[in-house]
Amino acid sequence: MADIHEAPHDVTPLPTYFFVFIALAAGTLLTWYASTINLGWANTPIALFIATTKAVLVILFFMHVIHSTRLTWVVIIASFVWLGMLFVLTFADYLTRFWAID
Amino acid sequence: MMLTDFPLFPEQASTVAKQTDALFIMLTIVCGAVSVLIFTMIFVLAIMYRRRPDNELAQEEEAPKILEATWIVVPFIFFMATFVWGSWLYFRLARVPDNALDIYATGKQWMWKFQHPTGQREIDELHVPVNRPIRITMASEDVIHSLFFPSFRVKADVLPSRYRIMWFQATKVGRFHIFCTEYCGTLHSGMIGWVDVMQPTDYQKWLAGGSEGSLASQGQALFQKYACNTCHTEDATGRGPVLLGLYGSTVTLANNATVVADENYIRESILSPQAKIVKGFGPIMPTFQGQVNEDDLLKLLAYVRSLAGPRTTTPPKEPKS
Amino acid sequence: MSDVTVHADEHVHHPFLQHQFEDLGQQHEASTLGMWVFLATEILFFGGVLMAYWIYRTIYPEAWALAGEQQNTLAGGINTLVLITSSLTMALAVRTAQLGSRRATLVFLFATMLFGATFLGIKAYEYNAHWHEGLFPGSHFTWHENPELAPKVQLFMVFYWGMTGLHALHMVIGVGLLVWIISRAWRSHFGPEYYSPVEVMGLYWHFVDIVWIFLFPFLYLIPHFGVLHG
Amino acid sequence: MTSVTYHDVQFLEPAKTRNYLNVDYGALSWLLTKDHKRIGILYMVSISVMFILGGFFALMMRLELLTPEGDLLTSDTYNKFFTLHGIIMIFFFLIPSIPAVLGNFILPIQLGAKDLAFPRINLLSWYLYMIGAFTGLLVVIIGGVDTGWTFYTPFSTQYSNTHVIGTTFGAFIVGFSSILTGLNFIVTIHRMRAPGLTWYRLPLFVWAMYATSLVQLLATPILAITLVMLMIERFIHVGIFDPALGGDPLLFQHMFWFYSHPAVYIMILPAMGVASEVVAAFTRKKIFGYTFVAYSSLAIAFLGFLVWAHHMFVAGISVYSAMIFSFLSYFVAVPSAIKVFNWTATLYKGSVSWQTPMLYILGFIGLFTMGGVTGLFLAALGLDVHVTDTYFVVAHFHYIMVGGAVMGYFAGLHYWWPKITGRMYPEWWARLGALLVFVGFNLTFFPQFILGYLGMPRRYHAYAPEFQVLNVMSTAGASILAVGYMLPLVYLLWSLRFGRKAGTNPWGAVGLEWTTSSPPPKDNFHETPVVTWEAYDYPAMLKAMGETQNV
C-alpha cells in the first residue's frame, strides 16, 4: 500500500461519529425492548444480531477499519474465523453425542 | 538374566483383536516402508552427492510439478483409506451386539468393581464366558478412569458424570490383563486386575457360587428402601409415571421434546429429575444426588431395566403442580 | 502483499521515533498492527469462556433462565449506554489528536476516563447487590428456590462473575492507560504526525466496549429467552 | 547459569569491530537489554536450565522403570516426576526453544531489520517467562504437582492435593510470554523487511516462524482462559468442569486440546524451518519446491486447529464428531509429507556437506517421519482405541518432539552458533554428539512402540513383568542419550573461550545473517541491506556477498 509512509491523515468527519453513536444507542434500546416481549425462539437470534451489528459499527467506524489496510481486515476476520472453528467443532460433539449408532 | 522370553505382540483374544491387528499390520508395513524409503533416500543421496572438489556448488534443478503432485496425491489416497478402515472399526466397537450379556462396572480410586446380572460382585477381577458378547455399563465414583483390556484391544474412559458402554467378545479361555489407562492419582498403576474368560458351563458354575440375589432384585429392594415405590406404583395410581417398559422406550417431555430412555436418561431422572420432566407430571420428584452411590445406582438401573412390559404413559388422575 | 518499507529520509529525527524503525509511518503501522494482533488474541480469550458459557446454556436452559432473572437489566442497560458514550469520546479524542488540538484531546480523554469510572461504579453497585443476595459462587453461595438447580445456577454465576470480572479488569487497565496517555497529551507529545499512542489506546478501549456489547445480551437478556413457560 | 554465560561472554576477545556482546558490560546491561540478540541469549540460558531439569526427571523415571516393581520412587513421587517432566519440557523448554532463542536472534537479521518491532515487549516476554518458570520451580521445591501435563479435570480440580494452582499459574504466565513473542514476530515480518525482501524471497525459516506465531497467537489465549477456569474451580470449589456440580469434564479436554494440539505445531514448525535453512546451506542449493514448503507451513498452522479431539477418541465424545476429527487429522499429514519429500529431493544433485548441523537434520527428517507416520496410527479411530494412553503414544510424541523438534533445535544451535558467539565449536566432538543422540534416542524410544502395542499403559509407576526387557532397553538408551546431550553442553561452553574464530560466513551459506559480521554489531548491520536475490540463490548471492571464507 502506497500511503504507508506518511502518517495517514484520513480524519473521520464528525457527523459519521455521531451517526454511529446514535445507531449504537438505538441498538441498545432496541435490544432491551426486544427482550421484554416474548418472541419464542426468535429472541436469541435477534439479540445476537443487534449485538453483532453494533460491534461491526464500532469496528468499522470508531476503530477506523473501514479505512485500514487489507492486513487489518485479515487479522480481524481471522480471529473470528478461528473462534468459529472452536465453536463449530466443539458443538459438533455436544449436539451429536447422544445420537444413536446404526 | 532369565528374561530371554518376552512377547513382542499381544495375545489376540477377542473378535475385534484380529481386525485391529489387521489395520495395525497394514499400517506398519506401509509406514515402515515409507520410513525406510526416506532414510535410504537420505543416506544414499547424501553420500552420492557429498561435497567434493568438483561439486563445490550444487547444480540447480527445476522442480517438476508432477513430482509434487505425486507426493501429495498418493499419500492422500492412502490416508483416506486408513481413515475409512479406522472408522469402520470404531463403529463396530460402538455398536453393541443384541444378545450381549450385561455387566456393570464402577471405577473408583483405585479399584474396579464389577457386578453380574445375577448379583455376583467382584473387585479387580472379572469372570466372563467365552464366545459371548459382553456389554459393560460403567461409571466412575470420582475421577476419570479408563478400562482397558489389551488382549481384547478395547478400552473406554469411565466418567463420573454418565454411563459409558463398551463391549467385547472373548475368543480364548484364559486370564488376561485389565489396566486403568486414564491417569487417576497415586495408585493409577495399581488399578489393575484380571479378566477370567471361562467356558460357558464353568461360568454358570461360577455364577452359582454365593450371591446376594440378582442385581435387579437388589435394585428392587433399594427401590423400596428409597421409597421410590410410593410414587412409582405398578398401576397408574402413583404420583409418578409407571416405570414398566420404560427402558428403551421414547419418552415425551413437558416441552414436547422426546428422548429415548437409555441408561443415561434413567441416571439423570434419579440424580436430577428436574432436568427433563415427563409430560403430564409435575416437577415433584426429589433429587437423589448424594444419597444413592454409584453401586446402588447401577442396581436401581438394573431393576428399572428389568421392568419389562408394554409402556403405559397414562398421566395421573389429578396432575399435581 | 506489497507492504514493503522503503527509506524515507525525512522525520528521522523525530523525538519519538524508536531506533529500530526507519520513519514514523513505519512505526505507526507497526504499532497499530501490533494492537490489532493483540486484540485478535483477546477475541479468542473472551471467546473461549463464551463458548463454555454457551455449552452450559445449551445443557441447562432452566437454570440459566432462573439465574438470568437475578440480573439487574436496568443497570446493565445503562452501563451499555455509558460505555458507548465513552467510546464516542475516545473516538473524538483520537480525532482531535490527529488534528493537533491539545485542549480538545485532553477534554475528550478525560471524559472517556470519567465514563469508564462511571461504568465501574455501576458495576460495583451490581456486584455489591449480588454479594448480599448470596450470589457469589463458592462457600457462601445461597439458593433456596430450587435446590436441585442450585449448582447450575451457581455455574451461571461463575460465568457471570468471571466474564464481567475479566471485562472489568480490562476496564481498570484501560483507565490506567488513559492516565498515562493524558499525562503525555498534557506534555504536548501528540500532533498530526505523531499520535499513534492515542490511536492504539482507542483501539483497546473500543475493543473493551465491544466485549460489553456482547456480554450485556449474553448475561442479562438471553438467559431467560424461550425457556420459561414454553 | 545466568552468570556463567555472562562471564563466558566477557572472556571473548573483543572483535575488531564493536559487536552486540562488547558494546557494554555488566549484569544490568543484560537484564535491561532491549537488543533481540541479547534477549535470545537470555532465553538460551534459561531454557537450557529447564532442559537439564526436565531431563533429570526423565532419567529418574527411566531408572524407576528398570524393574517392574515400583521400588526406586514412591508412586506419588513418580507421578510428580512425569508431570514435571512433561510440563517443563513442553511449556518451559520446547515451546520457547527455537522461537525465543534462535528466532529472536536470527529472525530480525534474516529480515534485514535493526531489531524486532517491539524491543521492550520482547524483554517483557522474557521476564514473563522467568516469572512463570520460577513459579514452576517454586512448585517443584515446595512439593510438586501430580496431575500429568494435561491437567485433566476433575482430578486436577477436586482430587489432587498437590500444587495445581501454582503450576497452572506458571503455565498461564508463560503463555503470555509465548503470545508476546508471536506478536512481535508477526508485526516484524509484516512491517520491517529490508528493501527488496519480498515474501517469496524470505528464507523458509521466516515462513515457518510466521506460521508458528500465528498458532501461538490464536491458540494460547484459549489455554489461558481454560487455565483460569481451572484455577477458579479449584480455588472456590465450583463446578465448571466437575460433574458433581454440573460441569462437564470433557469440556475441559476440548478446550485444553484446542490449544495443545496446535501447540505441537508450535514445537515442530520452527524445527522444520531450521531444517529448510540447514538443508539449503549444506547442499548449497535452493530448496526443492520452495513455494510448496513455504505454504505447507501455513497449511499446517491452519489445519492443525481442526483436529484436536483426536486426543479424546475414547473419552466419550460423539462417535460422529470423532469421525470428523479423525478425517481432518489426515489432512495435516499432507503438508508434512510435502516438506519431508521436498527436503529429501533437495539432496539430489546437491553439494552435500556432512557437518554437524546437517547430521542433526538428516536425523531429524527420518525420525520426524517415523513420529509422523505413527501419528497416522493414532488418528485411525479403531486402532487408537487400543493404543491410546499406552507407551505407543509416548513413543510417537518423543519421536516427533525429541527426534524431531529437539534435534532441530540442536541443528539450529550448531548452525548459528558461529554467528551468535563468533566462535566455531570442535567439529569432531559435535559429530560424535550427534551420533550418540541418534543412537541413544532410537534405543530409548523404539522399544516403546512395541511396549505400547503390547498394552503397557503410560503414567505407570509399576508394570507387568513381561514388559521388563523392553523397558531395560529403553533405560539403557536414555543413558546414552544423556551423554549425547551432555557433550554439546561441554564443548559449546568450551568453544566460547577456545573455539576457533568464525568468519562472517563459515558455512558459505546464503541469507542476510551471513552478510554481517560474527557476532553481529548492535544494530545487526553496518548499513541497511538491500536484497536483490531470491532465497537460496547461491550463485547470485555469492556474487553479491563477494568472497566467503571456507568455501
Ligand code: HEA
Ligand atoms: C511436536 C509434536 C507433535 C507433532 C508434530 C504431532 C503430529 C501428529 N500427531 Fe501427535 N502427539 C503429540 C505431539 C505431536 N504430534 C503429543 C505430545 C501427544 C500426546 C499428548 C498427551 O496425551 O500427553 C500426541 C498424541 C497424538 C494423538 C492422540 C493419541 C492418543 O492419546 O490416543 C494423535 C491421534 O490422532 C496424534 C496424531 C498426530 C498426527 C496425525 C500428526 C501429524 O501432524 C503427523 C504428520 C506427519 C507425517 C505423517 C510424516 C510425514 C509424512 C510422510 C513422509 C508422508 C508419507 C507417509 C505415508 C504415505 C504413510 N498425536
Ligand code: HEA
Ligand atoms: C519436549 C518434550 C520432551 C522431551 C525433550 C522429552 C525427553 C525425554 N523423555 Fe519425555 N515426555 C514428554 C515430553 C518430552 N520428553 C511429555 C509431554 C511426556 C508426558 C508427560 C505426562 O504424561 O504428563 C513425557 C513422558 C515421558 C515418559 C513416560 C512417563 C510415563 O508415562 O510414565 C518417559 C518414559 O520413558 C519419558 C522419557 C524421556 C526421556 C528419556 C527423554 C530424554 O530425551 C531426555 C534426555 C535429556 C537429558 C537427560 C537432559 C540433558 C542432559 C544433560 C545436559 C546432561 C547432564 C544431566 C544429567 C546427567 C542429569 N518421557
Ligand code: CUA
Ligand atoms: Cu484409574 Cu487410572
Ligand SMILES: [Cu+2]
Ligand atoms: Cu494432537
